[in-house]
Amino acid sequence: MGRLGGFTLSVGLALCAPARAAAAEPSALARCEEAFDAHPEDSEAAMCFFRKAQGQEARDEARRRLQGLIARHPDRPWLTLVLGHVELPSEPALAEASYRRAALAFRSQGDAEGEVLAGINVRNALGMRGQTEEAHQWVLRVGEVARASGDPKLEVRALILESAELSDLGQDLGRAYRLLKRAEALAFPGGTDGLKKQLLGTLATVCVNLGRFDEALDVYARLEELAERTKDAGTEARVRFALANLAWRRLDARPDPGGRAALLRMGREALTASRRAGSKVSEMLSLRLVGELLGDGPGERSEAEDVLGRCIDLARETRLPERRIACLWTRAERRAAVDADAAWRDADEALALAAEHDNPLYLASAWRTRATVAFRTRPLPEALGHAERALDAVEVLRQWQRDASSQAELFSNWASDYHRLAGRTLEAGEASAVPPREALERAFAVSERLRARTLFETLVASRALPTQEESPEQRKARDGVLRGLSVTQRRLLDPALSASERARLLAELQELERRERELRPATRRTELPLASLDATGRPREQEPHSAARRAELPFASLAATEQHLGEEEALLVFLAGADHDLQGEPAGGAWVLAVTREGTHAYRIPERARLRPAVALLSGLIERRDGSEAAAASALYAQLLAPALRELPSKVSRLLLVPDGPLHDLPFAALRERADGPPLMARYELARVPSASLLHYWRAQPERPPEGEALVLADPDRSDSRQGAMVATARGGVFLETASLGALPEARREGRTVSEALEDTAVKPRLLIGAEASEQALKSSRWDAVRILHVAAHAVVDVESPERSALVLAPGAAGEDGLLQPREITELRLRDALVVLSSCRGASGALLAGEGVLSLARAFFESGARAVVASLWPMRDAEAAELLERYYRHLAAGQGTASALREAQREAWEDGEPAAMWAGLGVMGDAALVPVRPAAGAGPRGVGRTVFLGLSGLLALGLSGLGMWRARRKRRERAGGGAA
Incomplete structure (x- = not known):
C-alpha cells in the first residue's frame, strides 16, 4: 500500500531534469556541441547534452564532448553541471564531484541561480549515498544563497529542497508542510511549469505522509492537469502511481471486499504509464505496488516474484537504496508464506540497508517487515518480540517530528501496528502461548503507548519544563500575526462577502496560520537523536536521551492502574482494531479490557469496520427523538459491554471509558441492557478518559481546595459584528456561517441559574452576559483563581482545519474577533479547573487514530483543565439550559463532576426527555473531581431555593x-x- 509506516516515499526532485526522451543518434550530440560553441553564454545549449544523452552509449559520447567543451570554455560551469547529470545514472561519485565543482564555480562568479541548482544536485547525490549530515549542510547553503538573491523562484527551489529533506528522512513533517505552503504562495500563479510540478509533487507526498488524504487528492489533481497540459509523460506516470497508492491507503482505513482488484488494475495502469514514459523511478514504485497487490494463487505468486525481482534489479542499477529497501521488504512479506528462509534473508537485507543509511523512516518500516515475517513464520511469542521492537523504531521516528500536530498526524498512520500487537498479544494469552497475566500487562502497555500521546507529552512537559522564552522581536512578530488573524477572520464573518473575496481572504488566513505556528513558543522537550538506533536498526537502550524520554513519560502500568482505581471504579479500555488486514492476515481484532482493583479481564468486541456503521445508526436514531433507538442501543450494549459488566465487582458504580476509533462518537449514556430497560447512566456514573496514564497524571497533581471563582459567560452579544440578530434553537453552526448565528436567550437564563446555584458555595460566580461575555474579558481573567469556567454560547467545529474551530464570543476589543480558537485556549493556563461547554459539539472534531478527537474540549485539557463537560452533538438552547441547571444543582451540593451529571441525566430521563436531550453531554477527564463545596452552614443552593x-x-x-x-x-x- 505504498507502506512505509504510512509514508509514500519521495521520488526525488529532479530539479534540473526534464522527462526522459527517446535514445538519440550520436549526430544529435554533435549538433549540441555545435550549438554551444555558437552560443556559450546560453545555459539551455548546455542542457541539450542531457536531453539527448539517453542510453549508456550516448552518455559516454556526451561525457567526452562535454569534457572537451569544458577544456575550451573553463568559465562556463553550466557544462560541468550538465556533466554531472550525464554521469549520475552510472557513476554517482563522479557526478557528485562534478556538481561540487560547478557549485564552487558558480559561487566564484556570483551566479546565484547556478549555485542553487548545483547545490541541490550535490545534496541529492549525497543523499543517494546516505551521507545525510553533509547533504544537510548543502541544504543550508542553498537556502542562504536563495534568500540572499531576492529571487522568488530560487527561494521556492530552496524551500522545496528543505521540505523534501525533512520528508525523505521522516523528520518534522509539519515543518515540511508549512515550508511547502509558503513556497506555493510564491510559485503560483507566476512560476514556471517545471517549478510548479516540483512543488506539487513534494507537497502531495508530505500530505499523504501526514494522513491528509483529501488535500493530497486535490494536489494530485492539480499536478495531473499540469502534466497533461505540458505533455509531461513522466509526471503523468508518477501521478497515476500516486493515485493508486492513495486509493490503497483509503482502502486500508475503510476495507471494501472488491477494492483490491480495482487497485491492482490501477497499479498495472501506473506501471504501463511509467514504462511508456521511460521513468525508472516511477516504474520501481509501480512494480512494488503491483507485487504487493497480487494474490496468492500460483500464477500471481510467480508474477509477484518476477515484478519484485525486476524492482530490486532496477534499484541496484539506478543506485536508489530506498527503492531497493521497499522492494525487499515487500518481497520478504510475500515469501514468508512459501519460503521462510528466503523471506528472512530479504528482511535482514532491508534492515541492514536502512541502518546503513541511518534513516528512521526506513528503519521503522524495515522492523515492521521483520514483525510481519515473524508472525507468519515463527512461534507467536517470538513474533510478539519482533513487533515490540518495531514499535520502538516507530517511537524514534515519531520523536523526529518537532511539531505536536505533525507528531499526532504521523502517529495515526501507525495505529494499526499498535492494534495488531495488542490484539495478537491478547490472543497469545487466550491460547496460553504467553501467560495470561503477562499478556494482559503487555497489551495494556502497548495501548498506553498509543493513546493521546501528544496530549500526554504536552501536559507532562508543561509541568516539568518551562515554555521557551520569546525574544522581544519574536513577541512583536507573533503579536502582529495574531492581529492579522483577528482582522482577517472578522472580515470573513461578513455575510456580504463575494465568493472571490472570500477565497482570497481564506488564502490569506492560511498563510497567517502558517506564520503563527512557526512563531509559536515551544515547550522545551527532550528529543531522541537519530543515533538512538544502533547499527541493526534497534533503538539503543543505553542512550541517555532515551532514558530521559522514558522518565519524562511515565506510562501507567496495568498493576499501578489496578492499584490506584477506587473500589467503585472500573476502567474500560477499548481497542477498535481489525480482524484481518488487506492481505487476509490476522490483524489483532478488537477488544475491551475491563480493569478494576480486583484484576483485569479481556473481552472480544466487533471489529472497527462493523462498529462504525452501528455507532452512526444509533446516533441517527437518537436524533429522531421518538425512542426508536432502543433496539440499536441494546444491540451495542450486548456487543461492547455485556460480558465485561456481568463480571464487574458489585461495588463498581463508575465506569471510566477509554474509547477508540468510532467509539469516540458513541453516546455510551444511551446504551441499555434491554430495549425496554433503563439506560447505562441510570446504573453507572460515566466519564471518558484519553488514557490511563493521563488519569494517573491528573490524580497525582496536588488537590486544590474547592473554592475560588466560577467564570460564567452566557449568550455573547455579537450585534456589533453582524447585521441584526436571530433567535437560534440549536447551539451550532458552520464556521463560514458564524455571522448568521442567532442569540441564545435560554443561555442567559442558564447563566443566571448557574450563578445562583453557586452563590452559597465557596466558588463565587462572576457572570458575564451579552457584550460582557467577550473574548477580551475571558483572556484577561485571573486564571489561578478560576475553579469553574462555564460557557453557554455557540461553537463552530471545522473538521478539516481543527484549529479554526471556536467558541463564539463577543469580541470585547478592537483587536479580537470573538472566536476563541484552540491556539488561544491552550494559552489560558487553567489550573485543574472544571470547564463546562454548554455549546454545540464541544467534544467532537477531527479524529486521529490513537490520538483521539481534536476537539475544543481537548484544547482546554492542554490549557490545564482537569475535567471538561461537553456535548457530542448540537444542543437545543432550552434543553441545554434545563440540563445544565440540574447539573449545577447537584454540583453545588458537593458532588463530583461525573456524579452530578449522572443525576441530572437520570432526572431528565425520568421526566420523559428524549435521549437527544441528555445522552450527548458527557464528562471527560477526572470523574472524581469535586470543584465545589457548600459554604459553611449553607445547604445546596437548589434545596434552599424551595424555602424562600x-x-x-x-x-x-x-x-x-x-x-x-x-x-x-x-x-x-x-x-x-x-x-x-
Missing part, C-alpha cells in the same frame, strides 16, 4: 412536581411497569 419561594413559588413547585410524577408514570406504563 413564597406562595406562588410553592404552587409552581407543586405543579412542576405533579408534571414530573405524570411523566414518570407515563414512562413506567410504556415500560410495562404500571402506575405508581
